[in-house]
Amino acid sequence: MPDANEDPPDIEDALLRRGTRTAAPSAIRSGRDVMSVEVALTVFRQMLRTRALEERSIKMSKSGEAYFWIGGPGEEAFNVCLGLQINKGRGPAHDYLHLHYRNAGIMLAMGMPMIEHTRQLAMRWTDRHSRGRNFVGHYSIPEWNVVPVTSVIEVQFAMAPGTALVQKRHGLKTPGENEGISVVVGGEAGTAEGDFESCLNWSTRPGAELPVLMLVTNNRYGISTDLDSVHTHRPIADRAIPYGVRHETIDGNDPVATWHGIDRAMRYCRRERKPFLLEATVSRLHGHSSSSGAQRNWNEIDPLNAFEQKLIDAGAIDTNAVRALKDEAKAEADEAVVETMKEAEPTREDVYAFTYAPSEVDAAYPKDYTGLPGAK
């Protein structure tokens, strides 16, 4: 067993995953769900990139290049499959994303460069999401309808009905553009907060049902507290039953099952303009955050290794190609960090910036906020 901070030995790994097939497969299967090899390899590559970025991020937090890390190693399958299916853009015709702080894979799959993650991690002024003000993974991209991630868990569930309300109206006025839905992601521990219930309630008002895709990633832990000691043994998805909301629980570690679970839920929200609650069981490979050490937990299922094995077994990829993809992803993450560390940090003058929007009806702050009213 390798140390908690080390990668598993490569040679053993490769031997274990040597494939035996000779003809290239046309599809990857999981139960009744099927994924084309082309999509599977795209998902796999994005999962590798996400893992490489997360592992480099943990090293940043341990080396002093960053102060605090939180993220989602173990949730790559879910995040990548979601990110690749988002209707990306600005405004109510596109999907709104109300995320939490384990969603790097969504953003990379949507096309965010790695450096936009590491800049936030390193608290740079160049951090487009928060100007070095927020924890890593607290993304904010107006061009993609990614609203600011907040560290308070589950509050995003109270906001999603608002964007969905505007989207539903938009679809009624412009039927050709009625596809946009509001996607809200949280963890299973957060469902203890009332905001989760608010989302179910506000999305199901009779005659005013809303296209909200509620996604709960269930990694079985709230910081260090086991799910079974705080929640009933019933699936989180069952919480949709009293609201009459369609729901499903999927294996979030299996990209094929996850892809189709998200696809089914999204198609329902888009077409019916109603909510869906999708629970995805996932792994947590590095604990809650750097505050709990971020040590590797080898006892959890690794969705990346499992998918790699599946692809090799199916003959969709060989170990050399896997190695090349891994090297490429690691190099990309390393380069992002090198560039990030050259960039400027915020200064004393930046403290007040972006506090208030300029306002013509404000006598004290018509242009910029400059501290207390009348301060010299």
Next chain:
Amino acid sequence: MANMAQAVRMALHYGEKHLGVTDVFGEDVGPPLGGVFTATQGLKTAWNTPLDERGIIGTAMGIAYAGGRPVCEIQFCDYAFNVLDMFKIAGNQRWASGGGYDMPLVVMTPNGAGIRGSLYHSHSFESWASRLPGWKVVMPSNALDAYGLMIAAIKDPNPVLVLLPKALLRARDPRLIPGEPADQDELSRMIDAPIGDRADWEPNWPELEDHTVKIGTAELVREGTFGTVISYGRPLPLCAQAADELANQHHRTFDVIDLRSIFPYDWEMISRSVLKTGRVLIVNEDTEVTNFGEHLLRRIVDEHFYDLVVRPRTLMGKHVPGIGMNQNYELNSVPQLGDIRGALWDLATEAA
């Protein structure tokens, strides 16, 4: 001659018609009631929500993210305590996103004592609100200002909390809102919903005009030389009345400042008046420990210590958990006319 509730209603109608308000919502805000104080009767975009304050603020934020223009209500500010973190998040979205997202929403809520509201309908919220950077907070003391501040709040691209002193919601303003008919009965026939079945009722709105009270501007409602009184909301008319009485009976005159805007506040007007009189009394009804008035007092001491001729003082609500139902509780826990008059007399007559 509108009362404050009618003025708010007219401002919201003006907002719907001219300023892009897309949603006016909250508990009992839509038909049939139109708000527990009737401040949202007859509005085109008004709708009723679940009884869920966190859902109200969260949904308002979502609407604002998606380009809507929401005005929502917390039915009484006493019920805003379970949305403090939602308020905090709404206030920090622009800062936290490095200017990526503005948060143009308006929250209105009745505030303070004076209607026998007991523990959960009498609290004051402005001191809590003043600790929410990113928000603007206003509190009118008359109908015309309520109209003007509501319109400013709607126009402002930042989150604005409009605190409505519930004891003054029925108080009529002798001044007319631009476009309002002069006859108050005529106004009532036009915009007040009938008692009973309202299914077919529609308001007949007057042709209202813009009237914006800029956020951050106080009003000097009385002028004098014996002291400066800074107040807002329910106690403000009492301060003006006390000042009038002392002027008429004892020839002691005071600057009475209606702050109107809690944040940003009109420091220039405060500063100018303190320089002139050297004597300061701050009056509000929020509880006295860590009260917003203490911030003003601290700044006045910091910046005008050597300009003061007597000790500056405050008159505030008692530090008790609530306003008791019996009137003896209310009368003795938040400042009343007699308390203000006494404090003003002491301020004006203390030897320098």
